[in-house]
Amino acid sequence: MIDALLADESTCAVARRIRGGQSEGLADVVARAAWSVIAEPGDAVAGVLTQEFGAVGGLRYAFDASARTKPEVRRAGAVRALAEARRRWAPRASPAAVCRAFRAAESVGAHLVVPGDACWPVRLSDLGTQAPAALWVRGRCELLVAQPQVAVVGARAATGYGDRVASELAGDLATTGAVIVSGGAYGIDGAAHRAALGVGGETVAVLAGGVDRLYPAGHHDLLTRIAERGAVVSEPPCGAAPTKWRFLARNRLIAALGHATVVVEAGWRSGSLNTAGHAATLGRPLGAVPGPVTSASSAGCHRLLREYDATCVTSAAEVRELMGESVGAPPGVSSLGPDRSRVEAAMSTAVSLTIADIAERAGVEAGRARAILGLLDLEGTVRRDERGWRRR
Structure with a gap:
């Protein structure tokens, strides 16, 4: 697999162009792009192989039977799910599919950011074997490492109260230098992104599908503006559809990128609670905005305050206070x-x-x-x- 990719001059040429003409570390770049095509986001087996042998060696171990007989790699035989994973990966294990992903990325001006790059957010390493192999980015890659970053998330079916609070929090935080991270969805996500752009601040949208497929369609103009002034990011390659399970996997990236996560409004079973759960697991500060006790739209936030030991936040100043331990007590x-x-x-x-x-x-x-x-x-x-x- 990897040897066929590296022998394909067409694939290597477009990979170099996406990397700004850089040839250094090209094998690792191509291999990581291949992993993003082959494996679903958060695939722990792919993560173990990449951690154990590197992106290139992991591909060889997965798809080259002779590599798995070498004495120095037998210790990875404890990966019990490898056989099942290889069956899962086989339909996508095509050099042509990787080349298509590179070409689709080039067509929309996307970049490929990999570990070791200056723009690679090292906080993602906290995800362990579920850390992404690479990130596809449209826009300003440097925003991935700007500090501080605040994840602002919430319900798609937001109320006027939720929209207003999300806008005030995100706008105030963006004005004072914070990068607003969210998922580009309707409701709270969109309000947070628009507020950050409205004050001339920075924002990052993490998508569940490829960065060439701006979703939801109703946010095409908003996401285009974010790609021009901020950054649109995805773990799946260009061409990948935003499926339900990819939204759940995407949430772990939003939580990992943020120095803190704030849930503005969420129902009892809101997907935002999934993001909050990842933030809590990662040890990131977690805040929740309270709402009327009679509002079903705030039931999830109240649940976070009661069950997840989230901190009650009602203003940007309180969000900055929440971040104090992770990014230095403001105003430090x-x-x-x-x-x-x-x-x-x-x-x-x-x-x-x-x-x-x-x-x-x-x-x-x-x-x-x-x-x-x-x-x-x-x-x-x-x-x-x-x-x-x-x-x-």
């Missing part, structure tokens, strides 16, 4: 060291500058500059207008 500007001084020195009280301009002048990464500006804004040292940022 004093702990930013010389980067703070460089960012402040790069700014003017008379002229507003974009984050890119400030980062270039200060000699710091754009994501780092964005986080510092958000914390400085909390402190009251800087302010933001329609042109950018300036010192007060």
Whole structure:
């Protein structure tokens, strides 16, 4: 499988183009793309093989019988489900399918981000054997590692109360430098994304299907805007349909990416509780917004407060307090060291500058500059207008 892919110059050529012309580590990149095509998101058997032998070696072990006879790999024979997994993977184990995924990604300008890249979110390693092999991204890959990130999720059938609270929370958090992560769905997800974009902030939408199939259809324009100004991310490759089980698997990525997860509104059996469960399992701070005790739309949030030991949050300030242990107690500007001084020195009280301009002048990464500006804004040292940022 992997040898056939690496011998296919057409596949390797498009893989290099998607990677910006880079040939370094191409075998690992192609292998990880292949795993995203072959295995369903969260496939633990694929995860064990990748962890044990690497992406390339794992493919050889799975599909090359001779590789499984070598003494140095026999210790992985404890993977009892391998035979069943190989039967499960066989229909997709085609070099042509991997090449189609690469070409579809290239057609929409998508990138492939893999572990070891500067834009790879290391928090995903907390998922263990269920960590994704790679991520397909449309938009700004650097947002995957920007800090802090807050997952804002909730019911698709949101009430006016839920929409309003989600918009206020997400807008306030985005204004102060947080990246809003959600699932691009109707209801709370959409309100959170729109609020972040509306204040000129950053947002990431994690999809259940390929990034070339913007779903739901009613959010095509919203997701297009996110792809242009933020990032649209998926674990399945381009062309993959957003099936029911992929939504559930997608939720673990939303929880893992966030430094904290906030459930704004959710029914008793809402899918948002699945995201909350992943956040709790990962040890991420979990917040829930209370609602009227008579509202079925808030029953899930009340359940989180009672059964999951979630923290009650009613404002962006309380969300920032919730994140204190994982990203530094806000406003922890004093702990930013010389980067703070460089960012402040790069700014003017008379002229507003974009984050890119400030980062270039200060000699710091754009994501780092964005986080510092958000914390400085909390402190009251800087302010933001329609042109950018300036010192007060």
